[in-house]
Amino acid sequence: MARSIDIQTTTKKKQKPLQHELGFGIHFTDHMFIMDYADDRGWHEPRIVPYQPIVLDPAAKVFHYGQTIFEGLKAFKTTEGKVLLFRPERNIQRLNRSNERLGVPALDEELALDALKSLIAVDQEWIPTEPGTSLYIRPFVIATQPALGVDASTQYQFIIIMSPVGNYYAEGVNPVKIFVESEYVRAVRGGIGEAKTAGNYAASLKAQEVAKEKGYSQVLWLDGVHRKYIEEVGSMNVFFKINGTVHTPALNGSILDGITRSSIIQLLQHWDIPVEESTMSIEDLFKDAKSGALEEAFGTGTAAVISPIGELNWLDEKLVISDGKTGEISGKLYDTLTGIQRGTIPDPFGWMVEVNI
Incomplete structure (x- = not known):
């Protein structure tokens, strides 16, 4: 060739x-x-x-x-x-x-x-x-x-x-409201959920439309079999800080292996902040919120980089996270990652590649 x-x-x-x-x-x-x-x-x-x-x-x-x-x-x-x-x-x-x-x-x-x-x-x-x-x-x-x-x-x-x-969301890096989707399914293990293909996004549009009609920016997807385990938020990976540890759903064949996701995990480990990849249920998340253990939540992706989550709605039960404000970790991650990307702060990981002009 x-x-x-x-x-x-x-x-x-x-x-x-x-x-x-x-x-x-x-x-x-x-x-x-x-x-x-x-x-x-x-x-x-x-x-x-x-x-x-x-x-x-x-x-x-x-x-x-x-x-x-x-x-x-x-x-x-x-x-x-x-x-x-x-x-x-x-x-x-x-x-x-x-x-x-x-x-x-x-x-x-x-x-x-x-x-x-x-x-x-x-x-x-x-x-x-x-x-x-x-x-x-x-x-x-x-x-x-x-x-x-x-x-x-x-x-x-x-x-x-x-x-x-410019910014992907009109809210910028301010917290967005998320509707937990319990009827529609984005992807299942063995399907094409871990591939970046148009069908995954077509499958998400109806639920996103319904969520926006209810006043929410995006949807939180649950697994396609049990409808109880957290997978992605909109077209982004999702993270939750619970009792000082940052949790994100483990890659399972239906979740996209996000490049921003892996970078966030590396950054957290670099800062000695505990981070776990595991199976997470929506029921346990709401229990953690009610007990005060859930400290903040955010989505990650190329387009938005970091998108703090200020509210979740699951089965008509509303959950306000971090008083509806951007959490400390969310803000620090956004500032650090965008700083590395723009060359304004050091890149200890060798992530950035210069284009010879």
Whole structure:
């Protein structure tokens, strides 16, 4: 496979939005990366082209059988002008784990990372610099073979698009209200819950809609078998500080192995704060809250980084956490992780990767 990336730059650059009006994922940079796959050629023709619509046959398998996976990561620009990525190799590795689960041919991880860096270099002027902003990067794979047989596609496209973004939640890093979902199920062990694929998110939309109608920002997912064990919050991993120890649900085959999640665990261990990965029931969590043992709760993910939880509603019983305020650990984790990402505080873990511009 040719490793050189062909670059075709646009002749019509877009007008950039004001940084305080970015929102999340609604503006897109001038260029995109595309690479094709065919069974008889493998992955081929890696190229950067002007941002444009994708033209597909109506019978393309992505439309009918949902064979698609994606990733999400961010680029940051320091005050010295350096461009930094947060643990990008982990995203590429997870991309291939998702590919494996969905029957998609593996990507060359070195080439995928080169493509990502090259695209950032071309569109570097799109990286915002105001506090709370970043350049969100969305690599994804779609099945493009025009055939209606129920089997894996023989043709794919690997695409990367980028979007300058602000805070994921309108509340910013302030606590959000969460509705505990007891009817709908996001994923089950043995399914595709640990893959980053569109079907997981499609399965979550109805419950999220219901939660918002009730005045809640997101849902807390319970396991799909017993409907009692905590799994994820919205599209994020979730943590609870109970009697001085931070707990998070153990990876069990239906929970996404979050890169922010693993980074939070490393940070807590670095600070000598006890952290446990275990099975957690919603009933026990409410008991801990009533006894005063539950001190704070928060979600973690690429988009929001840290999202403190100020209230849970389970079976119409409301639970206020940390007086509805951002907890000490939540705030410290957010400040530290975003500081490392932006290059304003030391990175003792070697997480950040500089993009040569």
